[in-house]
Amino acid sequence: MSPLGDRGEAESVEPIVVSTSRSDLSALVELTESLARRHDIHDILFFVVSRLAELLEVDRGSIVLLDDRGVEGLVVATSDDEEIRGLDIDLEKYPELREVMRTGRPLLIDDVRNSSLLTDVLAERGPLEFSSMALLPIIGEAGTIAVLVLKGRARQSFSAHELEKARTVANATAIALNNAKLLGALRAQSRKERAERERRLAALSRYFDVFESSADAMLVMQSDGTIxxxxxSLLALVGCESKDIIGRHFSSLFATHALDRAGQIVRSFADGEFPVLVDFPIESRSGSPRTVSISFSEIASENDAVLASMRDVTRERELARELAQTKKFLEKVIESSVDGIVSADLQGNILLYNRAAARLFGYEKQDVIGRLNVEQLYPPGIARQIMRLIRGPDHGGPGRLEDYQVTMVNRDGEPIQTTLSASLVMDGARPIATLGIFTDIREKLAMERRLALAQRELRDHEKASAVAALAGAAAHELNQPLTIIMGYAEVLSRALVGDPVLGRATEVIQSEADRMAEIIRKVGTVTRVATKDYVGGAQIIDLELSSDES
Structure with a gap:
């Protein structure tokens, strides 16, 4: 593979001649002057990688110090976390660093996914956090002593101009590190820090049996976050081996968006703050997102050691989110109901009151919840009666009341006819509240009244029509025989002239026939039904009032 990685062309080690702006020169002068002026080596290196990352607009800049054997590396500065220093890494797992150490030349990787150099790394770790990188050797008298690493999360091509700026900084850093006293101090400090970690591990060893057997994931770190x-249990949670995690910074366990918060927590240890039950998204090797709840505590015998206990709460948090979504959905359903829904505790204090209830009773929600007793929605004494019915067996069974018609009272004291379906809210076998669903039936009852009136009018009309039809038929049928009777009565009257007895009888027949004719005529004019009292309390049709002549 070429030193230029996936670009496919070898990078020349000769200086690249490019135009440099005044601002670039100022930045480079600032960096090189910093290397000369500052005294704390970690402060120097952190300043260099931070300013260089800002200058080249990359997401992370790091300096990795190489040991004489080329087996281990030491991360001495990282631009996005000042606390990361003295972090040991196994160069066997970083082929890109080994390649720069072997060739002593810059290495550019525009797209890590297509890099043959990183094939094994991608197969083992899965997708990497960064998409592109540039690695420049920091060369001392004995060869490559360190590597300047620049990484970007988005795919990025580094121009010759940018590489020249980075190479200038790398060369200036090499000059600073070539100072044998400075480089020796840095390595000595690393050895001292490693020895301090080993001493702390020995002091904490009496706790390890307890930690090892704990079902909770646990780690011990220095107050600066070094594990x-x-x-x-923790190794199983993050999916790695002990050698992969010891010496790393605590924040390296977590997802990228949680790094700042992890760093803030570590810095709070210095102020004696040890948070408990803090949720963090954790990076597991399987790639599946996990959420852990972490509690921190200071180990009493080692005031510079911190215990972090972790518990996988992924499923719990998923259930909590699902419950929250279900609760939100149910609240929308309740608020969208066309029926008034009211829930109260066993003392009558209203706990739930939807928009439809507000329209029904006239009270605003903020004036009801926790302020109004449910008895105020009923006429006096009715609420307790309803409670007895809910507990009784007669209207849906104990604990239920179904479609019970009850008159409620609104804010202005006006009666409201409703049907109520209610039940006891149970916690196991113990009632804790009541729930009532009120359906406004005022319009329904008004409609029923209008319908009953219409039906009554229809019945009266049908009865009148039937009576009129019957009267017409009776008048028609009776008129013919009556006409004959009246005709024969006239004949008899003429034949019996001079006979006082039979003549009188004939006159009576003629008179009553005339009266019958008048009655039949009135029957024929009946258009409605009007009655009058008759013998024995019976009701008969009043022809005078029922006739259309009245």
Missing amino acids: LFANP
Whole structure:
């Protein structure tokens, strides 16, 4: 593979001649002057990588110090976390660093996914956090002593101009590190920090049996966040081995968006703050997102050691989110109901009151919840009666009341006819509240009244029509025989002239026939039904009032 990685062309080690702006020169002068002026080596290196990352607009800049054997590396500065220093890494897992150490030349990787150099790394770790990188050797008298690493999360091509700026900084850093006293001090400091970690591990060893057997994931770290110990449960949680985690910074366990918060927590240890039950998204090797709840505590015998206990709460948090979504959905359903829904505790204090209830009773929600007793929605004494019915067996069974018609009272004291379906809210076998669903039936009752009136009018009309039809038929049928009777009565009257007895009888027949004719005529004019009292309390049709002549 070429030193230029996936670009496919070898990078020349000769200086690249490019035009440099005044601002670039100022930045480079600032960096090189910083290397000369500052005295704390970690402060120097952190300043360099931070300013360089800002200048080249990359997401992370790091300096990795190489040991004489080329087996281990030491991360001495990282631009996005000042606390990361003295972090040991196994160069066997970083082929890109080994390639720069072997060739002593810059290495550019525009797209890590297509890099043959990183094939094994991608197969083992899965997708990497960064998409592109540039690595420049920091060369001392004995060869490559360190590597300047620049990484971007988005795919990025580094121009010759940018590489020249980075190479200038790398060369200036090499000059600073070539100072044998400075480089020796840095390595000595690393050895001292490693020895301090080993001393702390020895002091904490009496706790390890307890930690090892704990079902909770546990780790012990220094107050600066350097991990000293991790128990099997934690290793199983993050999906790695002990050697992969010891010496790393605590924040490296978590997802990228949680790095700042993890760093803030570590910095709070210095102020004696040890948070408990803090949720963090964790990076597991399987790639599946996990959420852990972490509690921190200071180990009493080692005031510079912190215990972090972790519990996987992924499922709990998923259930909590699902419950929250279900609760939100149910609240929308309740608020969208066309029926008034009211819930109260067993003392009558209203706990739930939807928009439809507000329209029904006239009270606003903010004036009801926790302020109004449910008895105020009923006429006096009715609420207790309803409670007895709910507990009784007669209207849906104990604990239920179904479609019970009850008159409620609104804010202005006006009666409201409703049907109520109610039940006891149970916690196991113990009632804790009541729930009532009120349906406004005022319009329904008004409609029923209008319908009953219409039906009554229809019945009266049908009865009148039937009576009129019957009267017409009776008048028609009776008129013919009556006409004959009246005709024969006239004949008899003429034949019996001079006979006082039979003549009188004939006159009576003629008179009553005329009266019958008048009655039949009135029957024929009946258009409605009007009655009058008759013998024995019976009701008969009043022809005078029922006739259309009245």
